[in-house]
Amino acid sequence: MTATAPVAVSDLDPFSTDFLHNPYPAHAALRDAGAVVRLERYGIWATARHAEVRAALHDPEAFCSSAGVGMADFRKEAPWRPPSLLLEADPPEHTRARRVVAGVLSAAAMRRLADTFEAAADEMVAGLADGRTFDAMPELAVRYPMRVFSDAVGLPSEGRENLLHYARMVFNTFGPRNELFTTAIAENASTREWIMDHCRQEKLAPGGMGAEIHTRAAAEGFTPDEAAMLVRSFLSAGIDTTVHGLGNALLCLAQHPGQFALLRAEPDRARAAFEEVLRFEAPVQTFFRTTTRPVELGGTTIPAGEKVLLLLAAANRDPRQWESPDTFDISRRATGQVGFGFGIHACVGMAMARLEGEAVLTALARHAAGIEHDGPPRRMLNNTLRGLESLPLRLTTPS
Ligand code: PQP
Numbered sequence: 001m002t003a004t005a006p007v008a009v010s011d012l013d014p015f016s017t018d019f020l021h022n023p024y025p026a027h028a029a030l031r032d033a034g035a036v037v038r039l040e041r042y043g044i045w046a047t048a049r050h051a052e053v054r055a056a057l058h059d060p061e062a063f064c065s066s067a068g069v070g071m072a073d074f075r076k077e078a079p080w081r082p083p084s085l086l087l088e089a090d091p092p093e094h095t096r097a098r099r100v101v102a103g104v105l106s107a108a109a110m111r112r113l114a115d116t117f118e119a120a121a122d123e124m125v126a127g128l129a130d131g132r133t134f135d136a137m138p139e140l141a142v143r144y145p146m147r148v149f150s151d152a153v154g155l156p157s158e159g160r161e162n163l164l165h166y167a168r169m170v171f172n173t174f175g176p177r178n179e180l181f182t183t184a185i186a187e188n189a190s191t192r193e194w195i196m197d198h199c200r201q202e203k204l205a206p207g208g209m210g211a212e213i214h215t216r217a218a219a220e221g222f223t224p225d226e227a228a229m230l231v232r233s234f235l236s237a238g239i240d241t242t243v244h245g246l247g248n249a250l251l252c253l254a255q256h257p258g259q260f261a262l263l264r265a266e267p268d269r270a271r272a273a274f275e276e277v278l279r280f281e282a283p284v285q286t287f288f289r290t291t292t293r294p295v296e297l298g299g300t301t302i303p304a305g306e307k308v309l310l311l312l313a314a315a316n317r318d319p320r321q322w323e324s325p326d327t328f329d330i331s332r333r334a335t336g337q338v339g340f341g342f343g344i345h346a347c348v349g350m351a352m353a354r355l356e357g358e359a360v361l362t363a364l365a366r367h368a369a370g371i372e373h374d375g376p377p378r379r380m381l382n383n384t385l386r387g388l389e390s391l392p393l394r395l396t397t398p399s
Helices: 017-021 024-033 050-057 093-104 107-128 136-153 161-172 179-186 189-197 209-219 224-237 240-255 257-265 267-280 350-367
Strands: 008-010 037-039 044-047 133-135 286-291 295-297 300-302 307-311 370-373 378-381 386-390 392-396
Touching: 008 024, 017 378, 044 050, 050 295, 050 307, 093 209, 093 224, 107 136, 107 350, 133 136, 136 161, 136 209, 136 224, 136 240, 136 350, 136 386, 161 179, 161 189, 161 224, 161 240, 189 224, 209 224, 240 257, 240 267, 240 350, 240 370, 240 386, 257 267, 257 350, 257 370, 267 350
Parallel strands: 008 037, 044 307
Antiparallel strands: 037 044, 133 392, 286 307, 295 300, 370 392, 378 386
16 A cells, blocks of 8 residues: 545535536635545546646546546446547547548648638628627627538538537536436437438538548548548537637627737737637536546546546636736737647647637727627536627727
8 A cells, every 4th residue: 555645525516506607716626625636426536737637638548538528437327429439539549530530620721711711700790890789699609600610511501500509418418417417418309310410421511621521531441420420529519619719708808808909909919819718718618537547646546447527727727837827818828728628639629719719809809999798798507618698799899
């Protein structure tokens, strides 16, 4: 027996309504309780500190993904849908799947999309910047990715709303079987059918990214059904993440007019500003890993076969890593923020997310003199995503 420090325990529930409404005080309590904390309610482990979140993500052999990246342990309970070949996989299988998807989302591919994405953002924001009140969630944060992402993938116009419903369900099912989880999977048979149907090659426009997944997957030796599963990853991941990235960006800028003034004076700050949004209000708050062997993390030895909750959003505000972490500051270097994860599973779509964020923030800097609230924002609660349901805004115009 090796002596280890007593294990820090907490009775906090990171998936309770209170926690999800405002996670930041509880994040601080979890960080201060210990580098690694036992969450008694669920019989799982958690870390809210930057160094330990990074360390776990850096060691995919000991902290695996194939047992699920939500609270459910696929070794003990059947997953609610066939596991993802990308997200819920380990090397060597993960490596092959990642190669296909990374090829489609390459830097060269993003350069080909940039003009279209920028023009769409400019047009959409210009149309809103006339001093009237609008709800920035449906009218911008949802509408923009729904158009540019779905067009890029090659999805038909009809039925796109299924992408939103499906993603909300997927992200709720990474949590425990609370009401958010059970409600999410209860009502959605037709959404699941639409999604699975639109993963097939016949449904994806030639020349689009969905069709390209099929081509690249076939070349990599995947069957058509497996290729469809890789498209499913695209459709699961591509909308709600950026919807809430953009929504959170609009919220941050409305709440920090001085920061918007900085952006407006120098629109070249758009990319850095979006990165700071992801640090400050990470749309994807958490992911789990499962230990494959007894492994030391932050001075605690976690046994094999245990679920470990990585609080990405808490790591992004860890004062051990960041100066004034609770200050939204677009001038800081937010690189090292773990909203996109880190290591072999780091977000494969991050270049597209950044392209969308940069395009919308640049358009705002160009067309709006100010971003003002015109009513209270309303939160959308989800076991994994942090974002808004409604965000009434007014964009003032240059006088
Ligand atoms: C945050 C893959 C990635 C992307 C899947 C899947 C689902 C969600 C995500 C989460 N994701 N950014 O089903 O393969």
